[in-house]
Amino acid sequence: MLTAQQVPSALARRSCSSALSQLPLEIRTRSALFSVPNSQIASLASQPCSSAFRPRARPPHPGRYQRYQGPTLRAATRTRSSPPPLLRTMADDHSSRSNFNDIRVIHSDFELDVNLDKKIIEGYVKLNVVADRGSPSHLLLDTRDLTIHRVELLSPLQSPTGEGGPIPLKFQLDEPHKVLGSALRVDLPADLVGTLTHGSRLSLGVRFTTSPSSSAVQFLDPAQTAGGRHPYLFTQCQAIHARSLVPCQDSPGAKMTYSAVVRVPQPLTALMSAVPDDELPAGGLPHLADVEPPYPTSLFAFQQKVPIAPYLLALAVGELSSATLGPRTRVWSEPSMVEAGAHEFADTAKFLEAGEAIAGEYLWGRYDLLLLPPSFPYGGMENPCLTFVTPTLLAGDRSLTNVVAHEIAHSWTGNLVTNATWEHFWLNEGFTVFLERKILGRLYGPATFQFHAAQGAVKLAAEVERLGADNPYTRLVPDLSGGVDPDDVFSSIPYEKGFYFLYYLQELVGGADVFDPFLAAYIMAHRHKTLTSADFRNFFGEYFNKVPAAQDVDWNTWFFSPGMPPVTNTYDTSLAQQAYDLAMKWHTCDVMGIGSDGPEGASPAVVAGWSSEQMVAFLDKLGQFRAPQPMHRTVTKRLAELYGIYDSNNAEIRYSFFKLAIPAEDDQALSATAAMLRNQGRMKFLRPLYRALHRSKAGRQLAEDTFAEVGMSYHPIARKMVASDLGIKE
Numbered sequence: 145m146l147t148a149q150q151v152p153s154a155l156a157r158r159s160c161s162s163a164l165s166q167l168p169l170e171i172r173t174r175s176a177l178f179s180v181p182n183s184q185i186a187s188l189a190s191q192p193c194s195s196a197f198r199p200r201a202r203p204p205h206p207g208r209y210q211r212y213q214g215p216t217l218r219a220a221t222r223t224r225s226s227p228p229p230l231l232r233t234m235a236d237d238h239s240s241r242s243n244f245n246d247i248r249v250i251h252s253d254f255e256l257d258v259n260l261d262k263k264i265i266e267g268y269v270k271l272n273v274v275a276d277r278g279s280p281s282h283l284l285l286d287t288r289d290l291t292i293h294r295v296e297l298l299s300p301l302q303s304p305t306g307e308g309g310p311i312p313l314k315f316q317l318d319e320p321h322k323v324l325g326s327a328l329r330v331d332l333p334a335d336l337v338g339t340l341t342h343g344s345r346l347s348l349g350v351r352f353t354t355s356p357s358s359s360a361v362q363f364l365d366p367a368q369t370a371g372g373r374h375p376y377l378f379t380q381c382q383a384i385h386a387r388s389l390v391p392c393q394d395s396p397g398a399k400m401t402y403s404a405v406v407r408v409p410q411p412l413t414a415l416m417s418a419v420p421d422d423e424l425p426a427g428g429l430p431h432l433a434d435v436e437p438p439y440p441t442s443l444f445a446f447q448q449k450v451p452i453a454p455y456l457l458a459l460a461v462g463e464l465s466s467a468t469l470g471p472r473t474r475v476w477s478e479p480s481m482v483e484a485g486a487h488e489f490a491d492t493a494k495f496l497e498a499g500e501a502i503a504g505e506y507l508w509g510r511y512d513l514l515l516l517p518p519s520f521p522y523g524g525m526e527n528p529c530l531t532f533v534t535p536t537l538l539a540g541d542r543s544l545t546n547v548v549a550h551e552i553a554h555s556w557t558g559n560l561v562t563n564a565t566w567e568h569f570w571l572n573e574g575f576t577v578f579l580e581r582k583i584l585g586r587l588y589g590p591a592t593f594q595f596h597a598a599q600g601a602v603k604l605a606a607e608v609e610r611l612g613a614d615n616p617y618t619r620l621v622p623d624l625s626g627g628v629d630p631d632d633v634f635s636s637i638p639y640e641k642g643f644y645f646l647y648y649l650q651e652l653v654g655g656a657d658v659f660d661p662f663l664a665a666y667i668m669a670h671r672h673k674t675l676t677s678a679d680f681r682n683f684f685g686e687y688f689n690k691v692p693a694a695q696d697v698d699w700n701t702w703f704f705s706p707g708m709p710p711v712t713n714t715y716d717t718s719l720a721q722q723a724y725d726l727a728m729k730w731h732t733c734d735v736m737g738i739g740s741d742g743p744e745g746a747s748p749a750v751v752a753g754w755s756s757e758q759m760v761a762f763l764d765k766l767g768q769f770r771a772p773q774p775m776h777r778t779v780t781k782r783l784a785e786l787y788g789i790y791d792s793n794n795a796e797i798r799y800s801f802f803k804l805a806i807p808a809e810d811d812q813a814l815s816a817t818a819a820m821l822r823n824q825g826r827m828k829f830l831r832p833l834y835r836a837l838h839r840s841k842a843g844r845q846l847a848e849d850t851f852a853e854v855g856m857s858y859h860p861i862a863r864k865m866v867a868s869d870l871g872i873k874e
């Protein structure tokens with residue numbers, strides 16, 4: 145393992161003509177860095193800058209509009225291995241305004257200039273498109289808050305030699321929809337439309353600029369970073385924010401490969417959800433030449449050869465360095481956090497190997513982690529090749545790295561096998577929680593699997609209680625028609641009800657020995673594809689058609705009934721039982737009013753040697769017991785003091801305690817909660833804590849004041865969701 149001091153952080157400042165060839169190969173290809181004067185950008189391909197900088201052959205131009213079948217596409221994707229299979233889905237996606245079922249984008253080449261001063265990205269994308277139904281007259285792309293400068297047809301061109309250049313196309317942005325954004329309608333030339341049949345291919349270029357208010361992008365000022373010297377940018381495209389980053393068919397059903405060249409100010413580094421490339425495109429970078437930044441810049445190139453849903457596009461730009469964790473894994477972060485990240489995530493390679501043993505070959509090449517600044521709104525985001533993680537996982541004792549196991553599991557369930565639309569989100573998340581727990585069980589034993597399963601059931605019950613048992617969003621398959629924002633429906637339900645369902649199915653058909661091979665077969669059969677819940681039901685039915693019990697599944701109730709599942713699972717709670725027993729003692733002592741010293745015999749010794757997960761299990765179980773009525777604040781204070789809650793570095797422990805202590809109006813907990821809301825922006829913590837504060841008499845004003853003070857430092861998605869939780873109109 146490298147320490148932060150050993151990481152070549154000066155790498156980011158090297159120019160392409162300097163020491164690239166002297167660096168260790170692994171690091172050079174990982175960084176894929178070129179520093180180039182702006183005046184040379186357009187003609188990069190003809191100016192060999194270093195040995196790593198080889199122009200690619202220009203693809204031949206196609207002929208006229210004669211049933212064009214796509215030599216340009218094959219060349220343009222520049223895949224060096226066999227191309228991925230074409231992907232199909234006929235599912236209607238209520239969350240996309242694109243017409244991907246008629247004509248689909250299957251590959252995008254991006255040129256992106258990141259302007260951190262203006263908080264915009266100037267971009268050009270070349271879209272390779274295939275007609276799925278005959279004679280589509282137009283292409284519909286999703287956009288939100290994008291300025292579209294021009295759209296042009298790149299191929300097929302009228303002249304076999306391409307003389308005359310690209311053909312400008314008529315386009316129009318629809319009236320923006322509050323949730324879905326503006327569809328970009330591109331009319332195809334009438335004489336081309338007549339020649340298009342199923343499988344015809346064409347390519348279009350779109351020049352665009354993002355807005356500083358892009359919902360996918362958070363720009364951080366230097367003061368919001370750990371280093372404090374340089375600005376930072378990161379994106380979060382799930383669920384439907386990719387459209388505010390680039391024009392695309394923003395549906396999981398529209399998988400595509402991509403390549404990108406990103407220009408950033410020196411000395412910053414760009415990373416994407418792709419494998420870094422050591423070559424720039426053969427045709428040069430004509431569109432980056434449109435923009436001339438008045439400062440020195442660097443170029444980074446990327447290739448994603450596995451088709452991904454657009455929500456998996458990701459970009460981060462900042463002062464970044466890295467440490468190696470394994471042969472295909474490293475952790476990236478700001479230099480001051482690399483060492484802590486390398487320590488915390490040391491088990492990543494082990495998780496990856498366990499994932500492969502269960503789910504099959506890892507197809508994405510690299511698995512790197514990017515440890516983000518504190519405002520990252522999620523625990524982790526499974527961006528392919530580069531999982532984004534929150535620094536709230538840095539407990540110092542590796543106790544929260546099950547999030548990494550979760551994101552690794554997404555390499556199969558979610559990223560490779562993908563929900564067709566956000567209504568079937570449980571196929572991403574329920575399966576991923578299931579696989580995450582299988583990975584943990586494989587590494588730490590079956591009791592660990594059972595412990596997490598039991599904890600998940602507690603979480604599920606609490607979520608159903610919070611949302612209401614008849615709330616339609618507690619359905620495993622919710623209805624998102626009519627412009628419902630998938631962010632509004634987001635909850636633990638698809639995760640934990642999904643897991644619960646899969647565990648039920650596993651036990652029904654005969655346990656893990658039978659179900660594990662099914663899981664591997666399911667992944668193999670659906671990789672590179674998208675599917676709906678009905679597709680899953682059919683696959684399960686066929687696989688287990690000789691198992692009588694498998695015919696008993698009440699699919700409609702599982703899929704469409706709100707509230708708790710129709711069947712109760714039983715888990716082995718041996719690891720959790722001590723925690724649950726202690727929770728019962730505190731519950732009883734509080735209810736009986738026995739006093740402020742806690743249960744008889746309560747002492748720190750009782751929890752000595754417990755894992756942090758057991759502490760969380762204790763606090764969550766106590767929360768479940770006390771859901772109907774808050775605890776007394778004398779008791780919460782005593783509990784915190786006895787177990788050293790305020791000394792804990794573990795964000796989950798503090799969070800679980802605050803959920804108990806806020807309703808108790810425990811003044812010390814209220815101010816510690818406000819501090820936690822100021823210091824990080826992870827929605828898992830923000831939303832329940834803001835809601836709890838807002839519900840309590842003593843905390844209501846504190847919630848509003850804290851949000852007014854620091855709300856602008858949150859990611860746009862987090863800010864929007866918290867504002868809605870607090871009833872604040874943005």
Ligand SMILES: [Zn+2]
Pocket residue numbers: 550554572573576
């Ligand atoms: Zn997930």
